[in-house]
Amino acid sequence: MSKFDIDEQKIYDMFSQISVDSSKIAEQVKTRLHKENTKIPIKNHRHWTKSAVAAIVMSVVLVATATATALGGFDWFIERFNPDFSEILEPVENYSEDQGIRMEVIGAQKYDNRAIVYLSLQDTTGQNRLTEQTEFRDGFSVKMNPRIIGENGEFSTSMSWKQKIIYFNEDTNTIYYEFNITADPDSPLSNPLELGSFLIYFDGREYVEEPISISLAEIKDAETTSIKEDNIWGGSGIGFDDYSSFTEVLTPGYYIDMPHGEKDQWVSNAGIIDGKLHVQIGRFSGGEFGSSDAALFLMDKEGNLISPDYGLILYGDENNRLLSHEEDDPYDMAYKYNEYVFSVSAEDLNKYTLCFNGTVYTGVEGSWKLAANLSDSNKNICTWTNDISVEGHLFENITLSPLGVQVRGTYEGDDCMASHMKLEIETVDGIISLEGGGGSQNPEKHTFNSSWDANAPLDITKVTAIIINGTSISIK
Amino acid sequence: MEDIDLGKRFVTGGEDILEEVISLYGEKLLRYATAILCDYQEAEDIVQESFLAAYQNRDKFDGDNLSAWLHKITYNRSLNQLKRRKIFYFSEIRGESVLPKTDEGLSDGTLRALQKLKPKERALLYGRIMDERSYEELSLITGISPPTLRKQYQRAKDKLAKYMNLG
Numbered sequence: 001m002s003k004f005d006i007d008e009q010k011i012y013d014m015f016s017q018i019s020v021d022s023s024k025i026a027e028q029v030k031t032r033l034h035k036e037n038t039k040i041p042i043k044n045h046r047h048w049t050k051s052a053v054a055a056i057v058m059s060v061v062l063v064a065t066a067t068a069t070a071l072g073g074f075d076w077f078i079e080r081f082n083p084d085f086s087e088i089l090e091p092v093e094n095y096s097e098d099q100g101i102r103m104e105v106i107g108a109q110k111y112d113n114r115a116i117v118y119l120s121l122q123d124t125t126g127q128n129r130l131t132e133q134t135e136f137r138d139g140f141s142v143k144m145n146p147r148i149i150g151e152n153g154e155f156s157t158s159m160s161w162k163q164k165i166i167y168f169n170e171d172t173n174t175i176y177y178e179f180n181i182t183a184d185p186d187s188p189l190s191n192p193l194e195l196g197s198f199l200i201y202f203d204g205r206e207y208v209e210e211p212i213s214i215s216l217a218e219i220k221d222a223e224t225t226s227i228k229e230d231n232i233w234g235g236s237g238i239g240f241d242d243y244s245s246f247t248e249v250l251t252p253g254y255y256i257d258m259p260h261g262e263k264d265q266w267v268s269n270a271g272i273i274d275g276k277l278h279v280q281i282g283r284f285s286g287g288e289f290g291s292s293d294a295a296l297f298l299m300d301k302e303g304n305l306i307s308p309d310y311g312l313i314l315y316g317d318e319n320n321r322l323l324s325h326e327e328d329d330p331y332d333m334a335y336k337y338n339e340y341v342f343s344v345s346a347e348d349l350n351k352y353t354l355c356f357n358g359t360v361y362t363g364v365e366g367s368w369k370l371a372a373n374l375s376d377s378n379k380n381i382c383t384w385t386n387d388i389s390v391e392g393h394l395f396e397n398i399t400l401s402p403l404g405v406q407v408r409g410t411y412e413g414d415d416c417m418a419s420h421m422k423l424e425i426e427t428v429d430g431i432i433s434l435e436g437g438g439g440s441q442n443p444e445k446h447t448f449n450s451s452w453d454a455n456a457p458l459d460i461t462k463v464t465a466i467i468i469n470g471t472s473i474s475i476k
Numbered sequence: 477m478e479d480i481d482l483g484k485r486f487v488t489g490g491e492d493i494l495e496e497v498i499s500l501y502g503e504k505l506l507r508y509a510t511a512i513l514c515d516y517q518e519a520e521d522i523v524q525e526s527f528l529a530a531y532q533n534r535d536k537f538d539g540d541n542l543s544a545w546l547h548k549i550t551y552n553r554s555l556n557q558l559k560r561r562k563i564f565y566f567s568e569i570r571g572e573s574v575l576p577k578t579d580e581g582l583s584d585g586t587l588r589a590l591q592k593l594k595p596k597e598r599a600l601l602y603g604r605i606m607d608e609r610s611y612e613e614l615s616l617i618t619g620i621s622p623p624t625l626r627k628q629y630q631r632a633k634d635k636l637a638k639y640m641n642l643g
Binding site: 004007008010011012014015016018020022025026028029030032033206208209236237295297305357417420 | 491494495498499502503506507510511516517518519520523524527528531532589590601602605606627630631633634635636637
């Protein structure tokens with residue numbers, strides 16, 4: 001007998017796909033060990049530096065907390081949270097409010113296709129809906145002006161961003177973010193910089209082993225509906241080849257509320273079919289926020305959990321007609337049903353409690369739009385082309401700005417490794433390491449567009465070279 | 477099978493014992509780190525660093541449960557690596573998927589399903605199912621109490637099963 005249940009067996013099979021080659025680890029570790037041993041003073045220095053950095057971060061947090069009640073504008077923000085950038089950032093202090101959420105761009109700066117933006121969100125309704133989990137969900141947008149490429153007027157545009165929560169003020173229910181944005185060179189950022197969002201995610205309320213108030217012992221034979229293989233949109237604990245063996249499911253309707261009390265999800269039916277317990281959960285199909293699918297299981301009096309043998313996914317229209325793959329448009333789906341089946345004896349049902357795991361996501365849909373008028377900072381960037389090859393990657397177009405480095409290029413082989421490469425800036429004052437930022441790649445054309453961020457603004461007049469994985473590209 | 481004295485020998489031993497330890501745990505840790513990071517290159521680096529850190533700090537190890545100690549180091553370093561990575565990608569408007577990374581060790585479908593989990597969830601599932609560790613042992617690695625781990629395991633298992641089965 002297998003020690004795993006069906007899902008665990010699948011997870012086991014999935015993890016087993018990981019293929020590794022550990023034959024060189026011993027040699028690599030020993031090489032690194034000998035290298036480290038020859039650099040003991042550096043190691044000690046590094047250790048001291050880490051402690052010093054930790055102390056600095058702690059003091060910033062303490063200062064921020066102490067001044068939490070004295071919120072101000074750009075000057076207040078930049079002085080307390082990122083004074084390094086005060087010289088290059090421009091104050092914006094422009095806001096847009098919708099659905100009781102105020103989005104403000106505090107300050108920003110743009111260099112060619114890159115921008116740094118400091119932005120806050122505040123719940124002005126007093127409901128304190130924002131949390132430390134709050135973020136923009138898919139709808140965060142930065143306006144770009146895509147250039148037409150291809151004969152048919154096709155255009156392609158992409159951007160990447162790195163998002164960091166700088167500070168969450170619980171008293172004012174305000175979150176402050178830093179965004180590092182990198183747009184594709186074929187789709188430059190708009191001027192003025194236009195930012196917006198349509199979806200703001202607040203948080204997810206998780207339910208773990210939450211009992212559903214159904215007296216299982218009282219469950220009887222249930223009304224069923226005939227189905228064909230074509231009505232099944234997916235399942236768990238079964239293979240696609242087995243769908244043809246299912247001929248009936250519980251008739252969707254309304255049975256009871258779920259314990260979380262949200263009206264977008266309910267127990268739509270429960271009953272015994274062929275001696276097995278079936279429980280069906282219904283919820284509205286689609287929608288950005290609300291309840292996730294509920295994972296059902298039975299719990300005995302000792303707290304042991306029994307997973308369902310299998311589950312089926314079905315979709316229904318407004319009239320609860322179960323839809324088919326062949327005939328129905330997925331956009332017509334009004335409800336989604338998950339039916340779970342347990343192999344427990346009908347006589348033993350009083351020994352179990354039906355429970356679920358699930359999450360209720362909250363957020364708000366609205367329209368927040370802002371424009372940041374920034375002065376022309378493009379004179380403070382340096383762009384050049386070259387044909388330096390580093391480990392199968394040709395670094396062709398390089399742009400250096402106070403925000404860091406952006407590179408466009410091509411690569412050989414199957415995988416683009418440019419974003420993983422270590423990038424350092426050699427200046428007249430010493431070497432500065434940059435942090436890997438965003439990027440995109442086109443596997444068909446074998447092109448990449450990667451960026452690396454500076455922790456403090458770079459003075460590009462002092463830069464003498466860029467070092468990529470040890471290969472130096474001098475700047476003339 | 478682990479030599480029960482290996483932990484104690486590791487505390488006082490030299491590079492020959494390090495090599496023995498790597499030969500016993502190298503592949504296991506590499507699989508574990510790949511599962512957490514979903515990135516083979518990073519996992520290789522983290523595992524090398526972990527062995528190096530374990531060897532350099534072996535005087536701090538009490539000699540018991542070398543496997544859990546090595547896994548703890550790898551776990552912590554993997555999570556730190558993820559904090560450093562934190563890159564958010566945006567898909568192209570034309571619908572071409574721009575995955576953050578491609579990986580030699582995992583198929584696309586597996587990688588996608590795994591990436592939907594939190595790294596700690598991946599580590600927990602891997603520890604329970606592949607390494608067959610008890611919650612008490614996983615508690616030593618993660619610093620999370622066994623009852624909490626038990627709940628987290630059930631939740632992570634359900635999530636991953638859903639991603640894999642339902643697409």
